[in-house]
Amino acid sequence: MKNTQVTLVVPGTTKIEEVPVPKPGRGEVLIQVDTVGICGSDVHSFESGPFIPPKDPNQKIGLGHECAGTVVSVGEEVEDFKAGDRVCIEPGVPCGECRFCHEGRYNLCLKMDFMATQPNYRGALTNYLVHPASMTYHLPDTMSFLEGALVEPASVGMHAAMEAQVGPGKKVVILGAGCIGLMTLQAARLMGADDIVVVDMMEKRLEMARRLGATATVDASREDTVSACKAILGELGADVVFETAGSRVTAAQAPSLVMRGGKIMIVGTIPGETPIDFLKINREVSIQTVFRYANRYPMTIRAIAEKRLDVASMVTHIFPYGESQRAFEESVKNKADIIKGAIEIKG
Structure with missing residues (x-):
């Protein structure tokens, strides 16, 4: 050999x-x-x-x-x-x-x-x-x-959605429609989220997001992300906002998108410092990061094998x-x- x-x-x-x-x-x-x-x-x-x-x-x-x-x-x-x-x-x-x-x-x-x-x-x-x-x-x-x-990147999305406790009736915004964003989208859909809005600047990725189950998409190159998402979900915003783009710009938008008592889940690797306006989230909003995954491979493999997750x-x-x-x-x-x-x- x-x-x-x-x-x-x-x-x-x-x-x-x-x-x-x-x-x-x-x-x-x-x-x-x-x-x-x-x-x-x-x-x-x-x-x-x-x-x-x-x-x-x-x-x-x-x-x-x-x-x-x-x-x-x-x-x-x-x-x-x-x-x-x-x-x-x-x-x-x-x-x-x-x-x-x-x-x-x-x-x-x-x-x-x-x-x-x-x-x-x-x-x-x-x-x-x-x-x-x-x-x-x-x-x-x-x-x-x-x-x-x-299975590896799919497990990242599965871990993020499970740590965020996505479930039936939840409203979700996903900032970034790269591989991890699309995996998180599918995991959120599997867990029963009602509304999933995916934001990106590339139409090809937004098209894929719609194909994989997004209920709505926002083209950030043409629309104001916060206004567009709230027009879809309502003024209260989302129960969970996932930052998957690894961008300080999208991370800074998250506080304006999450509802009171909601959660901001940082999935992407964001370089440098990101200013956070805590006045926008001082109503029991949680900010959490996720790092890779743990104990998610078996369930992710099963979901892919049963065609419930399209990777x-x-x-x-x-x-x-x-x-x-x-x-x-x-x-x-x-x-x-x-x-x-x-x-x-x-x-």
Whole structure:
């Protein structure tokens, strides 16, 4: 077997280099990767370097963490997997020993080893990778490898909607119709929200939002977001406002959109400081952030397998592994055209 990996040389430049085929240790599985989703964090790393730069300037930086593939072999003490099993993975490996791991909130683990970031920066854009069996999941026969790779971002949306306690009768505004916004939209719909208004500046994304269940959309490039949303939902505003764009502009709009006693859920990664007018939210409004997900993979896989969650439709571009450099260049240059991109490793 031959193994290669995509490595970020400098921002804007990647290379595919040959590396050894890893061997699964105790409790690990060796996976031949089939498909990897291109996350916004991958695009940021390609464009500007990792959010958290490595301390060692010689550290190799891999890309990609949304992946699915086939088990090739297993290490000692692995009983739930065998060669030939189709799987997807949770890319974060918690320590299992800190307070947050013991509380079941392992996404907050103090020593989390998350793919394509600290501490090891190993990426999923490779032919073969090893991963703990405990963070590996079987793919039902009804799911494709592409759908398996997108369990990861779908779990972000599911976690956000569940933490926000979306339910029947709730009014929701989602600021941003990128991949995470669209996943959050579908999760909110699954949980019974009555009205879901999605806001974005790109018509292609708004069209996809309507296709995936938004009851209304607002084109922020043409309309005032706050006025348009309240014209749809009423002057009280939304029970829950999700910020998924990772923008200070949309975050600053959220207090004007949420109703008394409602919740602002910050899902996006927002750089810098965002001024908040607390006079607009001093009526028992909650502001909460969410970080990735915890314990959401099983339910998300089930929802996708049962066709209650459509993750494949938002994939507008699929690139071959050998053209990974072009895949990232296109993801930077054509953000208005690419809703979700993926890279096929096999084939």
